[in-house]
Amino acid sequence: MKITILALLAMCLGALSSFAQNTYSIKGATADSASMTKLTTTVTVLNAKDSILVTYARAIHDGAFSISGLPAGKYLLLVTYPDYADYVEGFTLDPLNKEHDFGNINMQLKSSILKEVIIKGDATAIELHGDTTVFNAKAYIVQPNAKVEELLKQFPGIEVDSKGKIKANGEEVKKMLVDGEEFFGDDPTLVTRNLRADMVDKVELFDKKSDQAAFTGIDDGQKIKTMNVILKEDKKKGVFGKIGAGAGTDKYYEGQAVYNKFTASAKMSVYGTTANDGTTGLGAADNSKAGTSGGISIVSSDGGYIISGGGFDQLDNSTYSGTGFPVARNTGAHYDGKWDKGLQSINSNYRLGSLGVTTETNNLSLQSLPGSIITNNTSSNGHTYFFRQKANGLYTYNPNIQTSLRVTVDGGIRNNESQISSVNSSSSSVNGGDDVLKHINTSNSNTKSQEKTMDAGVFFSKRFKKPRRTFSLSVNGTYNESDGKKYTVQDLYTPADPVNTHALTDQYKPNNTSTAVVISNITYTEPITKRLSAVISYGVDLNNSSSDLESYDQSTPGSGNYNVLDTAYSNNYRFNQFINKAGLNFTYQNGTKTTLNFGTRVSDVNFKQIDENRGMVLRRDFINWSPTARFGYNITPTRTLSFSYSGNNTQPGINQIQPVKDNTDVTTIYEGNADLKASFRQYFSITYNEYVQVSNSGLRVSGNYSFANNVIVNKQTIDSNNISTIRYVNLTNKTPYNYGFNISRNLRSTIFHGSHFYFTLSNNGSVNYNYVNGELDRNSYQRYSASLRLNRAKKNKHTVNVTLSPTYSFNTDQLQPSFTYHTPGFSSTDDITIYITKKLQLYTDVDYTYTAKTRSLPSRNYTMWNAALSETFLKEDNLKVSLSGNNLLDQDYNRTSQYGSTISQYTTNSIKRYFMLSVSWDFTKFGKTAEKK
Amino acid sequence: MGKPPKKNNIMKNKLILLVIGLLCGSCAFAQHANFVTSGTIAFEKTTNMFAAEKQSFGDKPTVNNMQAYERYKLNHPQFKKLNSTLVFNTDKTLYTPEDSPDNRIEWGELVMGMQCNTVYMDLGKHTTALQKNIFGSTFLLRDSIRKIKWKLTNETREIAGYTCRRANGVLLDSSVYVVAFYTDKIWVSGGPESFNGLPGMILGVVLPHLNVTWYATKVTAVTVPPATIQPPKKGKVVNMTELRKVIRGGNAGMENGSPYRRLVFEL
Numbered sequence A: 001m002k003i004t005i006l007a008l009l010a011m012c013l014g015a016l017s018s019f020a021q022n023t024y025s026i027k028g029a030t031a032d033s034a035s036m037t038k039l040t041t042t043v044t045v046l047n048a049k050d051s052i053l054v055t056y057a058r059a060i061h062d063g064a065f066s067i068s069g070l071p072a073g074k075y076l077l078l079v080t081y082p083d084y085a086d087y088v089e090g091f092t093l094d095p096l097n098k099e100h101d102f103g104n105i106n107m108q109l110k111s112s113i114l115k116e117v118i119i120k121g122d123a124t125a126i127e128l129h130g131d132t133t134v135f136n137a138k139a140y141i142v143q144p145n146a147k148v149e150e151l152l153k154q155f156p157g158i159e160v161d162s163k164g165k166i167k168a169n170g171e172e173v174k175k176m177l178v179d180g181e182e183f184f185g186d187d188p189t190l191v192t193r194n195l196r197a198d199m200v201d202k203v204e205l206f207d208k209k210s211d212q213a214a215f216t217g218i219d220d221g222q223k224i225k226t227m228n229v230i231l232k233e234d235k236k237k238g239v240f241g242k243i244g245a246g247a248g249t250d251k252y253y254e255g256q257a258v259y260n261k262f263t264a265s266a267k268m269s270v271y272g273t274t275a276n277d278g279t280t281g282l283g284a285a286d287n288s289k290a291g292t293s294g295g296i297s298i299v300s301s302d303g304g305y306i307i308s309g310g311g312f313d314q315l316d317n318s319t320y321s322g323t324g325f326p327v328a329r330n331t332g333a334h335y336d337g338k339w340d341k342g343l344q345s346i347n348s349n350y351r352l353g354s355l356g357v358t359t360e361t362n363n364l365s366l367q368s369l370p371g372s373i374i375t376n377n378t379s380s381n382g383h384t385y386f387f388r389q390k391a392n393g394l395y396t397y398n399p400n401i402q403t404s405l406r407v408t409v410d411g412g413i414r415n416n417e418s419q420i421s422s423v424n425s426s427s428s429s430v431n432g433g434d435d436v437l438k439h440i441n442t443s444n445s446n447t448k449s450q451e452k453t454m455d456a457g458v459f460f461s462k463r464f465k466k467p468r469r470t471f472s473l474s475v476n477g478t479y480n481e482s483d484g485k486k487y488t489v490q491d492l493y494t495p496a497d498p499v500n501t502h503a504l505t506d507q508y509k510p511n512n513t514s515t516a517v518v519i520s521n522i523t524y525t526e527p528i529t530k531r532l533s534a535v536i537s538y539g540v541d542l543n544n545s546s547s548d549l550e551s552y553d554q555s556t557p558g559s560g561n562y563n564v565l566d567t568a569y570s571n572n573y574r575f576n577q578f579i580n581k582a583g584l585n586f587t588y589q590n591g592t593k594t595t596l597n598f599g600t601r602v603s604d605v606n607f608k609q610i611d612e613n614r615g616m617v618l619r620r621d622f623i624n625w626s627p628t629a630r631f632g633y634n635i636t637p638t639r640t641l642s643f644s645y646s647g648n649n650t651q652p653g654i655n656q657i658q659p660v661k662d663n664t665d666v667t668t669i670y671e672g673n674a675d676l677k678a679s680f681r682q683y684f685s686i687t688y689n690e691y692v693q694v695s696n697s698g699l700r701v702s703g704n705y706s707f708a709n710n711v712i713v714n715k716q717t718i719d720s721n722n723i724s725t726i727r728y729v730n731l732t733n734k735t736p737y738n739y740g741f742n743i744s745r746n747l748r749s750t751i752f753h754g755s756h757f758y759f760t761l762s763n764n765g766s767v768n769y770n771y772v773n774g775e776l777d778r779n780s781y782q783r784y785s786a787s788l789r790l791n792r793a794k795k796n797k798h799t800v801n802v803t804l805s806p807t808y809s810f811n812t813d814q815l816q817p818s819f820t821y822h823t824p825g826f827s828s829t830d831d832i833t834i835y836i837t838k839k840l841q842l843y844t845d846v847d848y849t850y851t852a853k854t855r856s857l858p859s860r861n862y863t864m865w866n867a868a869l870s871e872t873f874l875k876e877d878n879l880k881v882s883l884s885g886n887n888l889l890d891q892d893y894n895r896t897s898q899y900g901s902t903i904s905q906y907t908t909n910s911i912k913r914y915f916m917l918s919v920s921w922d923f924t925k926f927g928k929t930a931e932k933k
Numbered sequence B: 001m002g003k004p005p006k007k008n009n010i011m012k013n014k015l016i017l018l019v020i021g022l023l024c025g026s027c028a029f030a031q032h033a034n035f036v037t038s039g040t041i042a043f044e045k046t047t048n049m050f051a052a053e054k055q056s057f058g059d060k061p062t063v064n065n066m067q068a069y070e071r072y073k074l075n076h077p078q079f080k081k082l083n084s085t086l087v088f089n090t091d092k093t094l095y096t097p098e099d100s101p102d103n104r105i106e107w108g109e110l111v112m113g114m115q116c117n118t119v120y121m122d123l124g125k126h127t128t129a130l131q132k133n134i135f136g137s138t139f140l141l142r143d144s145i146r147k148i149k150w151k152l153t154n155e156t157r158e159i160a161g162y163t164c165r166r167a168n169g170v171l172l173d174s175s176v177y178v179v180a181f182y183t184d185k186i187w188v189s190g191g192p193e194s195f196n197g198l199p200g201m202i203l204g205v206v207l208p209h210l211n212v213t214w215y216a217t218k219v220t221a222v223t224v225p226p227a228t229i230q231p232p233k234k235g236k237v238v239n240m241t242e243l244r245k246v247i248r249g250g251n252a253g254m255e256n257g258s259p260y261r262r263l264v265f266e267l
Helices: A002-020 A148-152 A211-216 B003-029 B049-056 B063-075 B240-248 B259-266
Strands: A024-032 A042-047 A053-058 A064-070 A073-080 A087-093 A099-107 A126-129 A132-136 A158-160 A166-168 A175-178 A200-209 A223-231 A238-248 A253-262 A266-275 A296-300 A305-309 A325-339 A344-369 A372-400 A403-430 A435-463 A470-493 A502-527 A532-549 A552-554 A562-565 A571-590 A594-611 A616-636 A639-650 A668-671 A679-692 A697-709 A711-718 A724-731 A737-749 A755-772 A775-794 A798-813 A821-835 A840-851 A860-873 A879-886 A893-899 A902-908 A914-926 B039-048 B079-088 B092-097 B117-122 B127-134 B137-144 B148-159 B162-171 B177-183 B201-207 B212-221 B236-238
Touching (some): A024 A042, A166 A223, A211 A470, A211 A502, B039 B049, B049 B063, B162 B201, B236 B240
Antiparallel strands (some): A266 A325, A435 A470, A532 A571, A571 A594, A697 A737, A755 A775, A840 A860, B079 B092, B148 B162, B201 B212
């Protein structure tokens, strides 16, 4: 027994000592692979995991080397010799392999393929700096003459569609900056399809806050998802641009020219485009706000009401949504410069453009009610056109580090025209019986309007001697005026009504709206303890607006003389709004590890609406609360966690309390409800972000949940002629909610040699309520989706971007169980570029969507497939001739959707298959910097 | 008739090659590719004085600080350059700053722009003798060679005609982040100041957070007599702990100085 114990002890000691000893070693010999000449190489041992230097030695005169005294572990051996390729080999040292013999290592002159990759020093593909994600352009491969867009497509979490619209983690990126400065403002494609990818050093992604929120650190709710393109030092000076034109079958054409000149202190750009093939700028749809239906719209915000004048157009076709046949002309200029040693700067843009769209649409909807189904079929065709000019300027003056002044001025004029004719026929089938026609409404409308806007603002901020004591002042004034004329003819045919079978409305409606708004806010920050500060804010908003809408009938039918005022549908309103708002917030900051801020804003709103014609006054005085809290925690510099909460009141809209009587659509009537109360919505979100530098991989997990109390829902009553009356009520005993959950992982694969994979799983859903014919309907919707994305690029060989996304949706409707369904779906967005030779490329892209059939809808698939063959000329490959085929499968645009108990199928005319021959020339000339790095 | 002469030519060529081959046999046995094992290197240190100024105030600049900064900017160029020489042989290095009117104390805040160290390293014995000048007092630090944790990359850069590989490092005794470029063509593991420990001579150093760089401008491979590489002897002898105490406590008001200034003195 004793012997056994001793033996055991001895064994343990022996084992311990062999673990503790660094008795492992390596040896080998190095020579030139061709001539077998021995080489006195430098031999270096690194940790395999993180490339940390362990030790090094030199091979002796006969090329032999040996290193001893190494601990167990996984290593890389790096063998180097001037003019020879680095030789790298991984090896493991453990009790089974106490001495690793590399044998004869053959060194090759010039470059050869590395078997193992040493982690690149600064080509960290992604970095997390708090809320900002920084992408390093060096870590991604783009083809020659590629633009920024091609680079963005490879960033994990970023999607770019065929129109150039960018989404980051599902949210649209609305603003692109260049070196922190605005560049053409609201059209991201003027950066992404204009600037070259080889000019980019890094790209930052963050939520841009208002000047005041950025200054005080307190979120005021204003957030725009922004990308900032940071240029390489030696690419900040030079001239670059592009000229191109194309002509195709069916008279399609496009032309564009862009010229940019960047110097050390200024940037200047000019561009012009003209096209009828769907290109409206350098690609993205021009999403300028065109106003809403009904003459004037009053939308509730958390502070009060935003009163805006607008167009009349019920179908609102004056923005180009990717359908119809468009003709677009666009031109603009940008200038920004710094002087006075960078203390003063100016940033200005001028844009001029027009868009005309010819549309033909059809909307078929089926609404299921208890005991009956209502079918509505609306066909319309029309033409819309707008021409607009706008200019803006920003002046900044920073006399010293503590003080900053920003002044903005902008203005624009827009002329709109539209002609639309439509036919809406509505029928009902009761208890599965025959379809009975209830009404046919034929309408024609012709509108012309002009809108003018002027806006000016000042933001002043100052940091005091005492750290964290700051002051800021922001004042902004806007004036908007809109003048319009509309002719509308509607013929409502109701077969079941013996008295009024045909009701004809033929009116001339001139409209004039004007708004003058001043918004002001001051903030003061004071430190309380070493880590805690308080922010107090106070502001005043004033709004003075008017809306004068008149309706005239003809004195004699058919005379064309509209001079009889229809007082029932003529309105003359004046609006006055006065808001007092205050806020108190606290910020707790613990170094760079923890940030916490919480607090609330409160607004006291006094709103007055005066009906000039009837002498009636509507007053609404109310108080809105908006509490917020935000917590950010940097677990390590590459792992961050954040949590946010916000709540706010939503006041009922003025059109819900007392709608303006409007007969623009005689088949839908709105009724007011003076007893409406505000609803309160709360929103929670949590995000975890992690980036592992060594394997160039990342993980992002996020979730959000929001619910509302006392929500305002619509109560729709449909009469026997299928005319709807809509009234709004508060939902007091139910709480609608929605949620989302998303987990994404990106990694660089060694299997496919440097391809990037991005994998996402998400689940979102919602529960909503509304009343139909007196009954409360509950609708719940959930969607599960997975998406796998592969990005792979090899310079002058190929670029592959493939996204595959299966989805599964569940929908249940309380009133109509037949509308409960589970539907699988699948979508894929892919683009592939292959270099057949260095000068000849083949490009193709596919956008595919498939939805399986449900009980009430057939299955649907849509494939948009384009391809192009291009040949490049000149030494830099900057002259390109392409032959392209667009919409090769000749698809029509259609969309099916289901909401609550209504299913709609929407089809519209869109650009069909055509071929185009185009030529483009990219020019670049970058200055050489005198600076050496 | 014409064939035999051709054959003879080929045979002759082969013979010549063989002879040359034999003669060079011993040379071809091990290629040395002109490795440098001793010589001198001229270094240039560049400091971004504006950034260094600003950084020395810490994160609570007073109004006086800011005014002084603006005044400094008006009267001085942004980049300050100072020269130095590194003399080395197979296992010893001596780094000496050049005597220059620019290398003088300006006002205590601008230490980063000065060169106050003469550094001798014995790479075989792993010891160093460092002569440091702080505000007129001379100290002599005798210690083991400074330990640096290096991480290699495969990024390369040309410096003074040599292809250098980049390594990122952290000074273990002060957590300062270093980027260094070394060449394995010079078989000595030294570098400017106290930077060492890579499989070759360090020809470039960047301290990104301290806004300073050292780059070799010229490398001369010559035989260096051992007598030329001698450790400095002047100064009050201290070890690292004692030196730190001097820097951090009670000397020229540095106990209230910003962490940046202390780091600089400790380099």
